Amino acid sequence: MFSCKTSPEVGGMGHSVKRKEDARFLHGKGNYTDDVKLPGMLHMVMVRSPYAYAKILSIDKEKALAIDGVLAVITGEDLAQYNLHWMPTLLSDSQMVLPTDTVMHQSQEVCAVIATDRYIAVDGAEAVDVQYEPMQAVVNPFKALDEDAPLLRPDKEGQKDNHIYHWERGDKAKTDAAIAAADVVVKERIHLPRIHVASIETCGVVASYDKDTEKMLIYLTSQAPHAIRTILALVAGHVGLSEEKIRIIAPDIGGGFGGKVPVYPGYVVAIAASFLIGKPVKWIEDRSENLVNGFARDYHMDCELAATKDGKIQAFKVSTLADHGYTDSSANPSKYPTGMFSICTGSYDYEHAFAELDAVYTNKAPGGVAYRCSFRVTEAVHAIERMVDKLAAEIGKDPALLRFENFIKKEQFPYASPLGWSYDSGDYKATLEKAMEMVGYDEYKKEQAEKRAQGKLMGIGICTFTEVVGAGPSKDFDILGIAMFDSAEIRVHPTGKALARFGTKSQGQGHETTYAQILAEELGIPYTDIEIDEGDTDTAPYGLGTYASRSTPTAGAAAAIAARKLRDKGKKIAAHLLEVSEDDIEWEVGKYFVKGAPEKSKTIQDVAFAAYTNFPPGMEPGFEATHYYDPPNLTFPNGAYICVVEVDEETGAIDVKRFVAIDDCGNIINPMIVEGQVHGGLTQGIAPAMYEGIVYDDEGNVLNGTLMDYLVPTAVESPHWETGHTITPSPHHPLGAKGVAESPTVGAPPAIANAIIDALYPLGIKHLDIPITPDKVWDAIQKAKAEA
Amino acid sequence: MAKHKVTMTINGASVSAEVDSRLLLVHFIRENLDMTGTHIGCDTSSCGACTILIDGKSVKSCTYLAVRADGANITTIEGIAADGTNHPLQKAFHDQHGLHCGFCTPGMIMRSIELLETNPNPTEKEIRWGISGNLCRCTGYNNIVKSVQQAAEEMSKEKEATV
Numbered sequence: 001m002f003s004c005k006t007s008p009e010v011g012g013m014g015h016s017v018k019r020k021e022d023a024r025f026l027h028g029k030g031n032y033t034d035d036v037k038l039p040g041m042l043h044m045v046m047v048r049s050p051y052a053y054a055k056i057l058s059i060d061k062e063k064a065l066a067i068d069g070v071l072a073v074i075t076g077e078d079l080a081q082y083n084l085h086w087m088p089t090l091l092s093d094s095q096m097v098l099p100t101d102t103v104m105h106q107s108q109e110v111c112a113v114i115a116t117d118r119y120i121a122v123d124g125a126e127a128v129d130v131q132y133e134p135m136q137a138v139v140n141p142f143k144a145l146d147e148d149a150p151l152l153r154p155d156k157e158g159q160k161d162n163h164i165y166h167w168e169r170g171d172k173a174k175t176d177a178a179i180a181a182a183d184v185v186v187k188e189r190i191h192l193p194r195i196h197v198a199s200i201e202t203c204g205v206v207a208s209y210d211k212d213t214e215k216m217l218i219y220l221t222s223q224a225p226h227a228i229r230t231i232l233a234l235v236a237g238h239v240g241l242s243e244e245k246i247r248i249i250a251p252d253i254g255g256g257f258g259g260k261v262p263v264y265p266g267y268v269v270a271i272a273a274s275f276l277i278g279k280p281v282k283w284i285e286d287r288s289e290n291l292v293n294g295f296a297r298d299y300h301m302d303c304e305l306a307a308t309k310d311g312k313i314q315a316f317k318v319s320t321l322a323d324h325g326y327t328d329s330s331a332n333p334s335k336y337p338t339g340m341f342s343i344c345t346g347s348y349d350y351e352h353a354f355a356e357l358d359a360v361y362t363n364k365a366p367g368g369v370a371y372r373c374s375f376r377v378t379e380a381v382h383a384i385e386r387m388v389d390k391l392a393a394e395i396g397k398d399p400a401l402l403r404f405e406n407f408i409k410k411e412q413f414p415y416a417s418p419l420g421w422s423y424d425s426g427d428y429k430a431t432l433e434k435a436m437e438m439v440g441y442d443e444y445k446k447e448q449a450e451k452r453a454q455g456k457l458m459g460i461g462i463c464t465f466t467e468v469v470g471a472g473p474s475k476d477f478d479i480l481g482i483a484m485f486d487s488a489e490i491r492v493h494p495t496g497k498a499l500a501r502f503g504t505k506s507q508g509q510g511h512e513t514t515y516a517q518i519l520a521e522e523l524g525i526p527y528t529d530i531e532i533d534e535g536d537t538d539t540a541p542y543g544l545g546t547y548a549s550r551s552t553p554t555a556g557a558a559a560a561i562a563a564r565k566l567r568d569k570g571k572k573i574a575a576h577l578l579e580v581s582e583d584d585i586e587w588e589v590g591k592y593f594v595k596g597a598p599e600k601s602k603t604i605q606d607v608a609f610a611a612y613t614n615f616p617p618g619m620e621p622g623f624e625a626t627h628y629y630d631p632p633n634l635t636f637p638n639g640a641y642i643c644v645v646e647v648d649e650e651t652g653a654i655d656v657k658r659f660v661a662i663d664d665c666g667n668i669i670n671p672m673i674v675e676g677q678v679h680g681g682l683t684q685g686i687a688p689a690m691y692e693g694i695v696y697d698d699e700g701n702v703l704n705g706t707l708m709d710y711l712v713p714t715a716v717e718s719p720h721w722e723t724g725h726t727i728t729p730s731p732h733h734p735l736g737a738k739g740v741a742e743s744p745t746v747g748a749p750p751a752i753a754n755a756i757i758d759a760l761y762p763l764g765i766k767h768l769d770i771p772i773t774p775d776k777v778w779d780a781i782q783k784a785k786a787e788a
Numbered sequence: 789m790a791k792h793k794v795t796m797t798i799n800g801a802s803v804s805a806e807v808d809s810r811l812l813l814v815h816f817i818r819e820n821l822d823m824t825g826t827h828i829g830c831d832t833s834s835c836g837a838c839t840i841l842i843d844g845k846s847v848k849s850c851t852y853l854a855v856r857a858d859g860a861n862i863t864t865i866e867g868i869a870a871d872g873t874n875h876p877l878q879k880a881f882h883d884q885h886g887l888h889c890g891f892c893t894p895g896m897i898m899r900s901i902e903l904l905e906t907n908p909n910p911t912e913k914e915i916r917w918g919i920s921g922n923l924c925r926c927t928g929y930n931n932i933v934k935s936v937q938q939a940a941e942e943m944s945k946e947k948e949a950t951v
Binding site: 018019021022023024025026027028029030031032034035037118119197198199200201202252253254255257286287288507508509510672673675676677678679680681682683684706707708712714715716718720721 | 808810811815818819822823824825826827828829830831832834835837864865866869874878881882883885887888889890891892893894897912915916917919920921922923924925926927928929930931932933
């Protein structure tokens with residue numbers, strides 16, 4: 001299935017070579033932010049608000065400062081002297097670095113204690129006496145727009161209520177008309193609750209300002225170090241932090257998943273503290289700070305799907321209320337406040353669609369970051385995939401058959417979706433057929449009929465999703481104005497070994513291996529001879545970072561094109577060495593040879609050596625190339641997932657019997673790594689589907705802010721995943737690749753939800769919001785029985 | 789803060805230090821001894837990233853005071869194989885792609901050492917339950933299970949060979 005152009009020793013695309021980065025992690029020699037220890041380093045701990053909404057009456061630092069080892073207590077008033085108490089969010093809203101008068105959510109940073117030791121810093125934080133006047137918090141987003149709701153952001157000019165923005169796309173009138181005229185319309189309000197990525201490493205920073213060189217060195221848990229450097233220069237330029245003086249190093253990162261894209265207030269305070277004190281300052285979040293101060297999802301989606309009585313889909317409409325907390329800090333491209341949510345029309349061919357969204361402020365933590373998915377794609381896919389299943393149930397049609405009858409056909413690509421995307425490629429039919437064959441769909445259908453006859457609850461759930469990843473193109477996509485391209489810089493040394501640097505940053509995806517494989521594929525230099533370096537803004541070329549499955553679509557493409565530039569230069573050198581015209585030189589992986597005389601050849605290593613020792617007269621010496629890749633389109637990975645469950649009617653317990661995931665991510669660089677990414681994404685799919693959700697009470701208190709009660713799946717909850725592929729290359733990507741790591745997080749929740757609801761359908765249960773927990777199932781069963 | 793003298797063996801070397809009563813063993817290892825392979829992922833003993841061996845038993849060192857370890861024999865990820873070599877679990881995690889970001893890996897391996905010590909031929913279910921005190925957010929656990937299976941097999945063979 002994975003055809004390889006290179007030998008296993010060269011290790012180009014398609015080889016499951018073992019990862020080059022493993023050794024240091026396996027021996028405890030990784031270098032994560034909390035491992036960084038600098039001479040004279042101070043430690044910072046945050047004092048946080050116990051209230052969701054309160055006025056700060058006073059902050060008494062005295063007792064804290066009296067503790068031996070506590071050096072400073074930094075408040076919003078202190079930062080206000082430098083105009084650093086507020087910062088812009090990625091979507092040009094504003095977020096407090098530290099408050100001067102009001103706290104807007106529970107656990108918000110109130111002030112920071114700097115001490116010589118982390119234990120003493122904690123003592124200091126305990127000793128700070130903050131007096132609050134609590135106010136009635138706005139917790140329910142549906143009440144945020146009530147007339148008597150308090151105005152949460154009076155600081156914003158012209159802000160009259162708690163409405164942040166309205167967004168819409170599509171033709172409302174035509175969609176409404178199609179829905180009104182349809183034979184069948186299914187409706188549902190679907191909530192995707194707040195969840196948190198909960199990477200096992202929390203967020204943190206070590207900031208070290210050198211007053212003599214005026215250099216600010218920052219070790220940061222960042223998926224996007226270059227963009228953060230620019231933002232920092234823009235925000236703190238007025239106090240003297242100039243971009244060339246800022247060096248951000250994103251060292252090894254213990255999982256990102258989107259949670260390490262934003263700038264958190266703690267980063268800014270630590271940087272400011274180091275700047276003011278002139279010593280290194282470390283701040284590492286504890287787990288509760290991590291879980292409570294950011295989020296993904298929180299969309300309430302009112303969906304309507306219209307179809308003929310035979311199940312031909314005609315129109316889809318979705319109206320969403322988004323709870324953004326007290327500021328819109330969604331990590332989305334500027335022109336896309338709802339991210340790629342308009343992918344919500346799914347894998348199906350129909351004409352009419354309309355999507356709209358209203359975002360509101362509440363007294364909750366800001367966030368709106370991803371949870372291992374491209375900007376808001378999970379919400380979109382959940383909406384359409386639940387609704388397609390609901391339609392199938394409503395008209396009594398097999399959900400697989402309904403999907404086959406509505407799929408965009410292979411020959412329709414590039415496909416213009418009703419909400420404006422140009423899907424690049426796919427073979428949805430083949431992908432679903434493969435999943436059905438692998439799971440044994442027909443047999444399970446029979447087994448289900450038998451079990452139902454015995455009164456047992458068994459369900460089969462399908463999800464056939466289309467993702468949209470790999471932003472740019474830069475004409476449409478930017479972060480705070482910075483175009484979303486990415487970069488690769490290759491240096492081939494005289495001995496034919498290479499160093500390549502990228503604007504992205506791996507957080508476990510295996511870039512040190514896969515990028516080397518791309519270069520091995522393009523240049524024929526063994527992947528073991530190629531060092532990969534990312535994450536240091538002083539050395540790596542500028543790029544927008546790793547999130548939204550964009551590394552392979554953008555930086556991977558940049559690597560291929562930069563390598564091809566080198567190959568072109570190499571051809572001239574080879575012609576010079578072989579004393580023939582450049583037109584007579586041909587390339588096969590790893591070597592140039594004379595057309596018709598393959599025995600006359602020069603290897604890429606020969607050519608690299610000659611580039612420094614014996615290059616053609618007039619040629620620029622050296623063997624280096626750089627490329628900044630601005631993609632012409634996004635890529636559209638897709639897949640077909642099937643889940644089989646049994647539900648215990650007595651207890652509500654859910655047993656996932658099988659889960660088959662067929663992904664089409666285009667051409668594959670390293671099948672082992674792709675499979676690993678799919679496994680991980682699937683577990684981060686079952687997590688929100690069955691376990692995770694940040695729960696607030698009416699006062700805005702978070703009720704499950706630790707890993708004791710925020711249920712990250714263990715090996716016991718995580719099923720045995722079965723994976724496979726279809727391969728439909730992206731026609732516009734230089735390698736035909738698409739990106740994969742987030743597809744499973746997008747595709748798994750609806751497959752699981754559809755399976756559980758299918759199991760419960762005989763009882764009359766037609767929808768449940770995720771997380772679908774045993775107690776939720778049990779409640780639904782009791783209610784259904786009472787109604788029956 | 790009261791100070792206490794502690795002496796323990798860490799990875800075969802004897803270590804003595806004066807420590808605060810409240811100092812956690814994980815901080816003693818990471819901060820005082822500069823061995824940063826043992827990680828911290830939570831503060832509720834939930835994630836297992838800080839797992840080490842104390843007298844052969846896997847222990848979450850974030851919930852263990854340094855003073856309590858006085859006299860103990862401790863092994864961390866840095867001490868399970870001689871420099872330049874791999875413990876069968878390290879080899880297996882590499883072979884089976886049992887790690888992505890690497891943050892949970894030391895804890896997973898330390899836990900798995902005791903698991904295989906007490907149950908040299910575990911079933912898949914026993915492995916899954918055996919590592920259920922250790923969270924991984926990247927891998928989905930399938931390949932971690934396979935890694936432990938591979939190591940179990942290799943360690944059994946090694947044992948047979950030495951008998």
